[in-house]
Amino acid sequence: MAVHIxxxxxxxxxTGVTNAKLGIWLFLASEVMLFGALFSALITLRLxxxxxxxxxxxxxxxxxxxxxxVLIFSSVTVVMAWAALKMHNLKQFKTYMSLTxxxxxxxxxIKAVEYGKKFSHGISPATSNFYAIYFVITGLHGLHxxxxxxxxxxLLGPGSHMWKSEPERFTGRIECAGLYWHFVDxxxxxxxxxxxxx
Amino acid sequence: MxxxxxxxxxxxxxxxxxKVIGLQYGITATFxxxxxxxxxxxxxxxxxxxxxxxxxxxxxxxxxxxxxxxLYNALGAMHGTIMIFLGVVPMGVGAFGxxxxxxxxxACDMAFPKLNMMSYWVYFVGGVIMMMSFxxxxxxxxxxxxxxxxxxxxxxxxQTVWLLSMVFLITSSLLxxxxxxxxxxxxRAKGLNFMRWPIHVWAQVTTAFLxxxxxxxxxxxAILQLADRxxxxxxxxxxxxxxxxxxxxxxxxxxxxLWQHLFWFLAHPEVYxxxxxxxxxxxxxxxxxxxxxxxxxxxxxYSILFLGFMSFVVWAHHMFMTGMGVTLSSFFQATxxxxxxxxxxxxxxxxxxxxxxxxxFTVPMLFxxxxxxxxxxxxxxxxxxxxxxxxxxxxxxxxxxxxxxYVVAPGTLFALMGGVYYWYPKFSGRxxxxxxxxxxxxxxxxxxNFVFMPMFLMGSKGVSRRMxxxxxxxxxxxxxxxxxxxxxxxxxxxxxxxxxxWNMFTAWKTxxxxxxxxxWEATTLEWAASSPPPHENxxxxxxxxRNPYSYSATTRKVLPQFIPQxx
Ligand code: HEM
Ligand SMILES: [Cu+2]
Numbered sequence: 001m002a003v004h005i006x007x008x009x010x011x012x013x014x015t016g017v018t019n020a021k022l023g024i025w026l027f028l029a030s031e032v033m034l035f036g037a038l039f040s041a042l043i044t045l046r047l048x049x050x051x052x053x054x055x056x057x058x059x060x061x062x063x064x065x066x067x068x069x070v071l072i073f074s075s076v077t078v079v080m081a082w083a084a085l086k087m088h089n090l091k092q093f094k095t096y097m098s099l100t101x102x103x104x105x106x107x108x109x110i111k112a113v114e115y116g117k118k119f120s121h122g123i124s125p126a127t128s129n130f131y132a133i134y135f136v137i138t139g140l141h142g143l144h145x146x147x148x149x150x151x152x153x154x155l156l157g158p159g160s161h162m163w164k165s166e167p168e169r170f171t172g173r174i175e176c177a178g179l180y181w182h183f184v185d186x187x188x189x190x191x192x193x194x195x196x197x198x
Numbered sequence: 199m200x201x202x203x204x205x206x207x208x209x210x211x212x213x214x215x216x217k218v219i220g221l222q223y224g225i226t227a228t229f230x231x232x233x234x235x236x237x238x239x240x241x242x243x244x245x246x247x248x249x250x251x252x253x254x255x256x257x258x259x260x261x262x263x264x265x266x267x268x269l270y271n272a273l274g275a276m277h278g279t280i281m282i283f284l285g286v287v288p289m290g291v292g293a294f295g296x297x298x299x300x301x302x303x304x305a306c307d308m309a310f311p312k313l314n315m316m317s318y319w320v321y322f323v324g325g326v327i328m329m330m331s332f333x334x335x336x337x338x339x340x341x342x343x344x345x346x347x348x349x350x351x352x353x354x355x356x357q358t359v360w361l362l363s364m365v366f367l368i369t370s371s372l373l374x375x376x377x378x379x380x381x382x383x384x385x386r387a388k389g390l391n392f393m394r395w396p397i398h399v400w401a402q403v404t405t406a407f408l409x410x411x412x413x414x415x416x417x418x419x420a421i422l423q424l425a426d427r428x429x430x431x432x433x434x435x436x437x438x439x440x441x442x443x444x445x446x447x448x449x450x451x452x453x454x455x456l457w458q459h460l461f462w463f464l465a466h467p468e469v470y471x472x473x474x475x476x477x478x479x480x481x482x483x484x485x486x487x488x489x490x491x492x493x494x495x496x497x498x499x500y501s502i503l504f505l506g507f508m509s510f511v512v513w514a515h516h517m518f519m520t521g522m523g524v525t526l527s528s529f530f531q532a533t534x535x536x537x538x539x540x541x542x543x544x545x546x547x548x549x550x551x552x553x554x555x556x557x558x559f560t561v562p563m564l565f566x567x568x569x570x571x572x573x574x575x576x577x578x579x580x581x582x583x584x585x586x587x588x589x590x591x592x593x594x595x596x597x598x599x600x601x602x603x604y605v606v607a608p609g610t611l612f613a614l615m616g617g618v619y620y621w622y623p624k625f626s627g628r629x630x631x632x633x634x635x636x637x638x639x640x641x642x643x644x645x646x647n648f649v650f651m652p653m654f655l656m657g658s659k660g661v662s663r664r665m666x667x668x669x670x671x672x673x674x675x676x677x678x679x680x681x682x683x684x685x686x687x688x689x690x691x692x693x694x695x696x697x698x699x700w701n702m703f704t705a706w707k708t709x710x711x712x713x714x715x716x717x718w719e720a721t722t723l724e725w726a727a728s729s730p731p732p733h734e735n736x737x738x739x740x741x742x743x744r745n746p747y748s749y750s751a752t753t754r755k756v757l758p759q760f761i762p763q764x765x
Contacts, residue, residue: 003214003307003734005385012384019309019384026376030410037415037463041422041456045433049451126430129451133433136425 009169024176028183031144035187038140039194042133053130055196060114064196067110068188074103075185078152078178085171090163093174097156100181104149111142134195141191144184151177214311215733219318220297221625224618226322227289231611232695234280237273239692244270246685248667267666271340272356274664276331278343279360282472283367284325286606289614290475291371291409292321295378295402298621301724302396304387304742304760306734309380317374324366331359342664344461347434347454351426352441358427361420368417375406387723389742393499394759396722396746397492400499401478404506405471412467412510419460426452433457455520462513470509472606473573474502476613477544480566483620484548485747486720487563488555489756492747494547501540501547508537518586519593527586534584541577545570560718561635565616568643569609576605579654597657600650608646615698622702623717627729628709634697641694648687652680719756722746726760 006012007019015022046052055061081096118124118131125132155177162170210218243252244265256263265273300308308314331338339360341350350357382395382403395403422433430448434457437450485492492498514522514530548570557563579601582588592598615638622630656677661668668674668681716725724731726740740760748757 003311005305005307005309005311007384014386015383017384019380022384023310023376023380026379026410027372030372030376030414033411034414034418037418037460038422041418041433041460044453044456044459045451048453124429125425126432126449128449129432132425132429132431132449135429136421136431140421 009166009172018172020172020176021179024179028179031183035137035140035190038133038137039190042137042194045129045133049129053128055194055198058130059134059196060117061196063110063114064192067107068192070103070107070110071185071188074100074107075182077103078181082171082174082178085163085167085174088167090160094156094160097152097174101149101152101156104145104152108142108145108149111138137191137195141184141187144187148177148181148184151180212315214307214315216296216300216308216311216314217625217731217735219314220293220295222318223288223292223296223321226325227285227293228699230280230325231285231289232699234277234285235692235695237277237280239688240265241270241273241277242681242685242688244666245668246682248669265666268337268340270666271664272338275340275342275345275360276328276338279328279339281606282343282468283364284321284328286472286610286614287371287468288321290479290610291378291402291405291471292318292374294398294475294479294614294617294621295374295405297625298724299378299382299399299402300385301624301727301731301735302399302722303382303385303390304723304726304736304740305381305385306736308377309384310377313373314377317370317377320366320370320373324363324370327359327363327366331356331363334359344465345423345457346461347423347426347457348436348439348441350457351423351434352446358424361424361427364420365417368413368420371409371413375409378406379403379410387740387742390723390759393496394742394745395499396478397481397495397498397502398475398478398722400502401474401481404502405474408467408471408474408506408509412464415460416464419457419464422460423457455517455522458517458520459514462516463510466513466516467506467509469602469605470505472610474506476569476610477502479617479620480548480569480613482720482722483562483566483616484551486620486718487558487560487566488551489558489719489749489754490551490555491749492547493550493553495745495747497543498547501543505537505540505544508533508540512537512584515584515589518589531584531586535581538577538581538584545574545577560619561630561632561639562616562620564636564639565612565619568639569613569616572604572608572612576601576603576609579604591660592657594662595657596653596661596663599663600653600657603650603653607650608643612642612646618702620718621724622705622709623712624724624727624729624731626706626709627712628705629712629717630701630705630709634701638694638698638701642691645687645691645694649684649691652677652684656680716758721748721756721758723760725758 005019009018011018011021077096077099081093081100084090084092084096123131125135155173159173160170162173213219240252240259249264251257251263252259252265260266260269296308296314300306334354334356336354337356339345339353339356341353341357345357345360382399425431426433426435432448432450432452434454435446435448435450435452436454439446439448439450481492481498512530512533514526515534518527518530552567579597583592583598583601619630619635622628659673659677661674661677665674669678712729715727715729717729718725723740723742727735742759743762744757744759746759748759749755750757
């Protein structure tokens with residue numbers, strides 16, 4: 001017995017947004033605080049010791065650069081997927097969404113290679129606080145990528161049936177998923193210079 | 199909407215109806231509150247009669263029947279954690295927020311009903327995990343509700359369970375606060391612009407913002423502490439740390455104060471999470487029972503918002519004694535003094551509402567009125583703590599315990615109990631018994647002051663908090679006799695809750711039926727729905743015609759928000 005909740009497909013005329021869109025913005029605000037806290041922790045730890053390594057000396061900058069490009073590209077494709085729905089083209093949506101997913105897997109694959117190399121050299125969070133914060137921030141970011149993959153895969157697969165019954169609501173969902181994906185991308189854009197280049 | 203019969207489990211267990219979820223939160227939180235109280239009763243026995251066997255159950259707990267210092271520490275940590283994260287917040291935010299916010303804005307449910315159900319169940323799982331901490335070898339988490347490292351990082355495995363549970367509880371709060379904010383903003387009834395929100399809605403929305411923005415840093419900190427414990431990192435472990443005479447074999451270079459900053463960045467806003475819903479509840483009860491408009495509605499709203507905002511910039515007043523330096527201390531001392539201004543304004547507007555009113559002394563009103571002096575004592579005793587010079591003497595003493603318990607126990611909890619009496623007719627269609635209510639109120643009111651007032655005295659004499667047996671020190675021995683008084687009063691307080699619980703259960707079936715849907719003659723939208731409200735709350739959409747708390751200027755008759763014509 002479903003309740004009739006207003007503004008799930010059309011925006012509330014007073015606030016100009018749908019419920020989901022307001023919800024996702026609030027959620028992202030809390031995510032900003034989460035990563036913000038971790039970055040502040042990084043700064044505090046770094047200021048507290050004299051021997052903090054340079055990221056470019058100990059981390060793999062070329063691989064991370066490739067990953068940066070991959071993520072930015074996926075941010076473009078996720079917008080294209082949404083735009084395709086706006087133009088009522090489900091097929092094109094599926095193409096772009098699949099591309100987004102592909103990019104996310106490439107990202108995780110490269111990340112796994114990076115992690116693997118570190119582990120094989122016996123490097124772990126216990127090695128030093130530089131590595132500890134590196135593993136925690138990139139690990140948490142990786143989990144966010146994984147979460148995005150699950151949501152996007154659902155929206156591409158079984159979730160896409162909604163396109164037939166409630167196209168506007170489905171388009172709204174893709175937009176929210178896109179906003180989330182941009183955020184995950186943005187975190188990386190901060191994380192990459194701070195961890196790898198400084 | 200069609201009304202098929204739903205199977206029991208769907209209607210009452212995995213329900214998406216905000217009213218059922220609100221009651222689920224309420225019942226679960228009541229259980230945790232009683233459980234947390236019970237832990238404290240054990241500790242109070244030890245404080246009053248150090249080393250003496252606890253009657254009846256002592257032998258089941260330890261070999262000698264008396265609490266060991268280790269068990270005492272564990273009980274203290276679990277008492278604080280359970281009361282705050284599993285008791286008061288789920289009661290104020292989970293139960294009252296969930297049940298009332300949709301009704302008070304005229305919505306059919308929360309904006310995301312499934313997410314709402316999930317918040318409850320994530321909270322429930324977090325609670326179960328926290329309870330499992332008791333089953334760990336070596337006992338429950340014992341590093342205080344604040345879990346300061348390095349102690350927490352090097353303590354036994356129950357601390358890992360504590361951290362895991364916190365991650366669940368935080369996630370639940372985050373989901374819940376997104377839901378509350380979206381519901382209150384998006385699903386408002388026609389005519390309900392923001393400045394017509396009941397004060398309780400303002401309080402809940404502000405609270406939700408605090409949870410949304412302050413909890414993630416603690417989640418981050420919990421992840422870092424988990425990493426320290428599980429992966430051997432040293433975020434909170436400085437170089438060269440020596441434990442039991444041996445240098446700890448970790449990389450080091452960490453900073454224990456980092457935890458304190460991240461923790462208090464949450465935990466100061468958290469204290470406003472504890473108090474704001476209670477303020478909202480008190481405002482509703484007070485205006486209804488005063489039969490006159492609320493004094494200074496706008497002032498109240500802006501004070502709540504300012505309080506919410508300021509609560510993000512005072513956190514380090516918990517850390518004056520960490521040697522963070524005069525400049526920082528002065529900053530946080532100044533912000534702390536500033537934040538007490540809106541607190542005083544909030545109290546003043548409520549007091550001015552009482553001024554010249556023809557007050558109805560109903561049971562909820564008694565609780566609401568008791569809230570005022572109790573909150574005042576709690577707030578005023580905060581000032582000497584916020585001034586760095588006097589805090590040197592008072593920090594980490596029983597004075598601090600007295601301060602925050604005055605705000606949370608006879609403050610927040612009294613307000614929420616008043617709320618239960620006040621909205622019970624809404625939940626159930628029946629009134630709670632008035633005599634039992636008054637008995638509950640008066641005994642609790644007297645007893646609770648005997649529990650907490652002597653703490654100020656003991657604290658001023660230097661008795662530190664978290665102490666297993668103060669008679670070991672001469673300055674502690676001089677106030678030991680108060681401990682007996684306090685423990686006795688605590689036990690009386692426990693007994694005084696029996697009529698309350700009894701009342702809650704029996705009134706459900708046998709309480710006096712409400713005469714109409716608005717038995718208190720209140721003005722806000724929840725009373726436009728029938729009592730109890732049906733699934734989806736309002737069969738036809740409600741409309742709002744005026745500000746809350748309106749009374750006719752000529753006839754002084756109540757003008758509910760949902761009734762079109764005057765008089
Ligand atoms: C109204 C103005 C208030 C001021 C100026 C104030 C100030 C302070 C200060 C400076 C401390 C730290 C004391 C120390 O550790 O040395 C403190 C502790 C505390 N306050 Fe308040 N407070 C106020 C209101 C509240 C409210 C409304 C609540 C809760 C509902 C609250 C709950 C607490 C708690 C829980 C602690 C102790 C935390 C701990 O160390 O375990 N306070 N307060
Ligand atoms: Cu504080």
